[in-house]
Amino acid sequence: xxxxxxxxxxPSEIIFAAGFVPVDLxxxxxxxxxxxxxxxxxxxxxxxxxxxxxIKGMYSACLDHGIGRVVAVTQGDCSNTHVLMEIFRMRxxxxxxxxxxxxxxxxxxARSLKLxxxxxxxxxxxxxxxxxxxxxxxxxLHEIDRMTWEDDxxxxxxxxxxxxxxxxxxxxxxxFESKLDRFIKEAASREPMDHPxxxxxxxxxxxVEGLHSFTESFGARVVYNEVPRQFAMPSGGETxxxxxLLYTYPYDVxxxxxxxxxxxxxxxxxxxxxxxxxxxxRQMEDLIFRERLGVPIxxxxxxxxxxxxxxxxxxxxxxxRMILDRKEAVL
Amino acid sequence: xxxxxxxxxxxxxxxxxxxxxxxxxxKHTIDTVQFYIKCRGDNRRVDLxxxxxxxxACGYERIVATGYGRNNVEIDNCSVIPEIxxxxxxxxxxxxxxDFTLVDLGGQDTKVISVKNGTVDDFVMNDKCAAGSGRYLExxxxxxGVSMDRLSECEDDPLVMSNTCAIFGESEVxxxxxxxxxxxxxLAGANRTVVMRLLPMLGKFRNDTIVTTGxxxxxxxxxxxMARETGARVIAxxxxxxxxAIGCCMS
Numbered sequence: 001x002x003x004x005x006x007x008x009x010x011p012s013e014i015i016f017a018a019g020f021v022p023v024d025l026x027x028x029x030x031x032x033x034x035x036x037x038x039x040x041x042x043x044x045x046x047x048x049x050x051x052x053x054x055i056k057g058m059y060s061a062c063l064d065h066g067i068g069r070v071v072a073v074t075q076g077d078c079s080n081t082h083v084l085m086e087i088f089r090m091r092x093x094x095x096x097x098x099x100x101x102x103x104x105x106x107x108x109x110a111r112s113l114k115l116x117x118x119x120x121x122x123x124x125x126x127x128x129x130x131x132x133x134x135x136x137x138x139x140x141l142h143e144i145d146r147m148t149w150e151d152d153x154x155x156x157x158x159x160x161x162x163x164x165x166x167x168x169x170x171x172x173x174x175x176f177e178s179k180l181d182r183f184i185k186e187a188a189s190r191e192p193m194d195h196p197x198x199x200x201x202x203x204x205x206x207x208v209e210g211l212h213s214f215t216e217s218f219g220a221r222v223v224y225n226e227v228p229r230q231f232a233m234p235s236g237g238e239t240x241x242x243x244x245l246l247y248t249y250p251y252d253v254x255x256x257x258x259x260x261x262x263x264x265x266x267x268x269x270x271x272x273x274x275x276x277x278x279x280x281x282r283q284m285e286d287l288i289f290r291e292r293l294g295v296p297i298x299x300x301x302x303x304x305x306x307x308x309x310x311x312x313x314x315x316x317x318x319x320x321r322m323i324l325d326r327k328e329a330v331l
Numbered sequence: 332x333x334x335x336x337x338x339x340x341x342x343x344x345x346x347x348x349x350x351x352x353x354x355x356x357x358k359h360t361i362d363t364v365q366f367y368i369k370c371r372g373d374n375r376r377v378d379l380x381x382x383x384x385x386x387x388a389c390g391y392e393r394i395v396a397t398g399y400g401r402n403n404v405e406i407d408n409c410s411v412i413p414e415i416x417x418x419x420x421x422x423x424x425x426x427x428x429x430d431f432t433l434v435d436l437g438g439q440d441t442k443v444i445s446v447k448n449g450t451v452d453d454f455v456m457n458d459k460c461a462a463g464s465g466r467y468l469e470x471x472x473x474x475x476g477v478s479m480d481r482l483s484e485c486e487d488d489p490l491v492m493s494n495t496c497a498i499f500g501e502s503e504v505x506x507x508x509x510x511x512x513x514x515x516x517x518l519a520g521a522n523r524t525v526v527m528r529l530l531p532m533l534g535k536f537r538n539d540t541i542v543t544t545g546x547x548x549x550x551x552x553x554x555x556x557m558a559r560e561t562g563a564r565v566i567a568x569x570x571x572x573x574x575x576a577i578g579c580c581m582s
Binding site for chain 2: 301310315317318326
C-alpha cells in the first residue's frame with residue numbers, strides 16, 4: 001500500500017478512495033520509541049528550539065519512516081506547517097496542500113475538496129463510498145465516547161487513544177474496526193467507574209504522557225476529549241462538504257466554544273484541563289476559554305513527549321482538590 | 332500535645348513549623364540539599380530521628396507535608412497536601428483574613444491563588460521559567476554584589492529591563508553597569524521586572540487585598556510596586572517563607 005503522510009485530520013476518504021493509506025505523522029511520531037530523539041534530530045537539522053515539538057517530531061518521523069508524500073494542512077491548523085512543507089520539498093518529500101477555508105464557506109470547502117480529489121484522481125462517487133464506510137467506523141467511536149461519559153465504563157485515556165486514531169484509522173480501517181468491536185464488547189462488561197470529579201480536556205492532543213491516568217489517581221476522570229472527539233466527526237453531515245464544515249477544530253473558535261459548552265452541560269463536567277503546546281499560537285485561545293466557559297479551567301503546557309513533570313502534577317492535583325473542596329462546600 | 336508538624340519541602344529550603352493549641356511552637360528552615368543529605372535514611376525514607384535532630388521538632392502528634400520534595404522522600408505516618416492548599420491555609424491562619432488574593436513568590440515558582448471564604452477558589456502558576464522569580468532576584472543581587480536587603484529597598488526610578496530570561500538578565504545588568512547606569516536604578520529595575528511578570532497573573536483575580544508569601548514577600552520595594560500597580564493593599568504575614576509549612580499544620 002502506498003502511504004501518504006498527513007499533518008492533521010484531513011478528508012481521509014479521498015486518500016482511501018485513491019487506493020492510498022493515510023499515515024498521521026503526529027501519531028507515528030508520538031508512538032515511536034524514538035520520539036524524544038526525533039525532536040533532537042530536527043533541532044540538529046536546524047529547527048529552532050522555539051518551534052512546536054509536534055512540527056519537529058513530524059519532520060523527523062516522516063523522514064525516518066520513509067514517507068515520500070504528505071498532505072499538509074496549510075489553513076486551519078498551524079502556520080508552521082507552511083514552512084514544514086517547504087523543508088519537506090527540500091528533502092524530496094512531495095507535498096500536497098489542503099485548506100480548511102477560514103470563513104467556513106461551503107463553496108470554498110467544495111473547491112478545497114475538489115482540488116484534493118483531482119490530485120488523487122478520484123471522483124465524488126468513489127469518495128462518497130468511502131465516507132459511508134468510514135462513518136460506520138466513526139459511529140463505533142461515538143459509541144465508545146458515549147460509554148465514556150454516560151456508562152462510565154471507558155477511561156479518559158482509552159477514549160483519547162481510540163478517538164485520536166480516527167485521523168488515519170491506524171492506516172487500516174478494517175483492522176481498526178475489529179479492534180473497536182472487541183473493545184466495545186470488553187468495555188461493556190465492565191463495572192461503571194465512580195470518580196467524584198469529572199473533567200474535560202480541551203485543546204490539541206497533549207504531547208505529554210500520563211495526563212489522563214494521573215487525574216484518575218486523584219479521584220477525577222476525563223470524560224471528554226474535545227479534539228479527538230472532533231477527529232471522529234461527531235456532528236455527521238449529509239455530504240463530504242457538510243461533514244468537514246461541521247468539524248469544529250480548523251475554523252474560528254465560536255463553534256468550538258458552543259460544542260465545549262454543550263458537552264460540559266451534557267457530561268456534567270466539573271472542570272476543564274486546557275492543554276496548550278509550547279510555542280503554539282493556540283495558547284492565545286486560553287484567554288477566550290477562560291472568559292467564555294463558566295467552569296474552572298486549569299491550563300497546562302507541554303513541549304516534548306515525556307511523562308508529566310512534577311510542576312504539572314502539582315497543578316493537576318491542586319486543581320482536582322479545589323474542585324472537590326468546592327463540591328463538598330456546596331453539599 | 333495535639334501539635335502538628337508541617338513540612339514544606341521546597342526547591343531551595345525545607346521549612347518546618349509546629350503548631351499546638353496555643354499557637355506556633357517551632358519555626359525552622361534547612362537548606363534542601365543538606366536536608367536530603369542529613370535526613371535521608373534507607374529506601375528513600377526520611378529518618379525521623381535525624382529530622383527531629385535537624386529541625387528541633389519533638390512532641391508532635393502528626394506530620395503533614397507539602398512541596399516538590401514530598402513525593403521524592405517518604406516520611407512515616409505523614410499525610411500529604413497539595414502546595415496550593417497549604418499556602419492558602421497558611422495565609423488564612425497567619426492573616427486572619429478569608430477573602431484575598433495570595434501571591435506566593437518562591438525560589439522558582441510564582442503562585443497566585445484566589446481565596447474566598449477561607450478556601451481556594453482558583454489559582455494560576457507561572458510557566459516553566461525562572462524569569463521574575465526569587466532565583467532571578469538572587470542572581471541579579473549576586474551579579475551586582477549587593478545584599479538582598481539592599482535590593483529590597485530599591486524602588487524609585489526603575490530602569491526598564493527585559494523580563495524574558497533569568498540567565499540573560501544577568502548579562503543585561505552587567506551591560507547596564509558598563510553603560511554607567513546608577514546601581515539603585517538597576518536594582519529597582521530588577522524589582523520592577525518581577526512585578527511586571529506578576530501583573531498578568533494578578534489581573535485574573537482582582538481583590539482589594541493581596542497577601543504576599545514566600546521569600547520575595549520580604550522585598551519591600553516589590554510590595555510597594557505591587558500596591559501601586561494594582562491599587563490593592565499588600566500584606567506580608569509575619570512568617571512569609573514558612574507559610575506553606577504553617578498551612579500544613581492547619582489541614
